[in-house]
Amino acid sequence: MEFKTLANIDVEELLEVFNLSFSDYVVPFHLTKEMLTSKIAAEKLDLTISVGAFEDGKLVSFILQSEKLENGQKIIYNGGTGVVPGNRGQGLVRKMYDFIIPVLKERQANVLLLEVIEGNSGAIRAYENLGFTVVRKLLCFKGNINSGIGNSHITIKDMHTFQWDNLRSFWDIEPSWQGSVYVLNPMPDTYKTLGAYSDEKLVGYIVYNPDTRRVLQIAVHKNYRKQGIGSGLFTAIADGQPIAINNVDDTSKEAGAFLDKKIGLKNWLSQFEMKRSI
Template sequence: MRLHSLSLIDFPLIHQAFRLAFSDYLLPMQMDEEQLAAMLHRRGWRPELSIGAWRDGALVGLWLAGVHCDEAGPIGYCVATGVTPDARRQGLLQAMAAAVSRRLASRGIQRQQLEVISDNAAAMAAYLKLGFRPRRRLDCYRIEHALAVDAAPGWRCEAADRSQWPRWPLHSEPAVPNSRDSLERARPPLLLMTAKQNGDLLGYALYSAAGDVAELAVAPPHRRRGVARSLLAAVQRDTAAPALAISNLDADDDAGAGLLRSCGARLWLSQWEMRRP
């Protein structure tokens, strides 16, 4: 078995190994090359910090790493890690983790972070063994029915140029995939929906054409009036997506969860955000 940086590896080979490693994953992860490249770019993937494992000339393991910055400084972020089914239980995860840690440490980065699906007991056990510890739970919701709203709510929801994204203060620290630097890197660029009344901005939603709502905010004086529901309904109409997805809501955000439940959202997945040390 040989470990090596992914910095000079052709992306189609990485994509092929990724698809095979995630072929039996709990969630569908069979992205094409363009989709995988977009996900990695958005999450800040750094090939020179990432490690691949080879056996008999085949790429059989991946630890795709990036760098995220929070208030305490840079932190190594595991975008994704996987081992092909025929190469598991051979210590590859531990070996790749150690190699990535050395690369991060050489750049002065000691902390690391990742997310793991709460129902994935095997992955959770593996990351605990590597020294990661649960930090908080992140919940993912779906709205799969058309939202009914007041026909004349007193404000107007309309699409706006994303350059007008207000970036209001957030209720809680966003998960890395929802962090503002990640949202800035999204390709294609995210869309912006605003709610205004007499020229005043009441709230906004940042979302993708596929119906993924990345950020939803309402000004404090206008909360509990239906503004957020109107924004979500406007996003539904604009995207015509079969469902709206709101991912990685901090489980302690009772107000956010209450809003989504009032809109009939279904909690369909939870993840644990884990950190080391």
């Protein structure tokens, strides 16, 4: 077995192994080449710090990773780990980390970060054995948006400029990697952002991907809550199709109740965010 970065990997080969690895996952899913390419770009995954296990020159396992600097720490995010069924039980995830961690140390990386589905007890134990600990629980919602909700006294229009210091002041919880400022700045062309305005003052906003029907961020100014602004933003993106919002920190009971009771989405899946120091 040979371990090396994915710097020179062919996307078609990665796609084949990705889909085979997740074909029998807790939540099975299948990507097209375009979807995988979009995921790599959207999550700013860096194949030069991603790692693969190769058997007889063929990729059989991988860890896709990205890197950001935040609050003086260099964080390495695991955007997906996969092992094809025929090569499981060989400790390949540990061996891939054993290979890549010295590389990350040379880059002065400080923290490893990942997400794992709550019901995937085998993966959770494996990551705990690698030194990861759970830092928070993240809730995933999906469904159809309730109709006829919102605030008729606000104006909703496209946003094209992002003063992140101001937008951060709307937050109660920190977004997960996919919705982080690092990923959204600059805003990907495939994403759309709507702002809610009261007398020309921005009082709420929503960032979503119309292609995947997924909300990346939604927030309302603390002084303008419970006035139908968040509901109005969801109504503005409703077109009769189901929508999803992933990785809502479960410590925000207000956000969970809003998405469930007010918007009509259901918490269909939960994940743990896990970290370890390098």
